[in-house]
Ligand code: SF4
């Protein structure tokens with residue numbers, strides 16, 4: 001059992017989840033995104049200790065426990081597993097901070113924003 005990040009994160013990479021992960025198992029792409037590896041963060045399925053800390057931190061509700069992932073997003077389990085299969089493509093994501101140590105890039109979507117993103121990916125409310 002592990003948590004994973006789904007495509008609901010795509011283009012919303014604010015890294016709030018990274019700040020709370022106790023084992024630094026959330027990764028980002030080293031290179032530009034592709035159709036196979038989109039612009040999102042990824043959880044290493046073996047390194048993740050399933051503490052659940054990241055899930056409530058995600059304002060876009062993009063993080064799921066693997067066994068609770070909606071069927072429409074099932075493919076994302078395999079996409080996250082690429083961090084284990086092709087580690088050279090990824091690096092550990094680091095939270096972006098300003099000089100006072102405050103997190104940058106925190107995006108606070110409205111409820112309607114979150115619903116629209118879920119509709120875009122055909123995920124129910
Ligand atoms: S469940 Fe815990 S260990 Fe796994 S990615 Fe989230 S914060 Fe990190």
Ligand code: SF4
Pocket residue numbers: 005008009010012013014015016017018041057058059060061062063
């Ligand atoms: S908090 Fe959510 S939207 Fe932001 S980077 Fe993490 S998974 Fe993506």
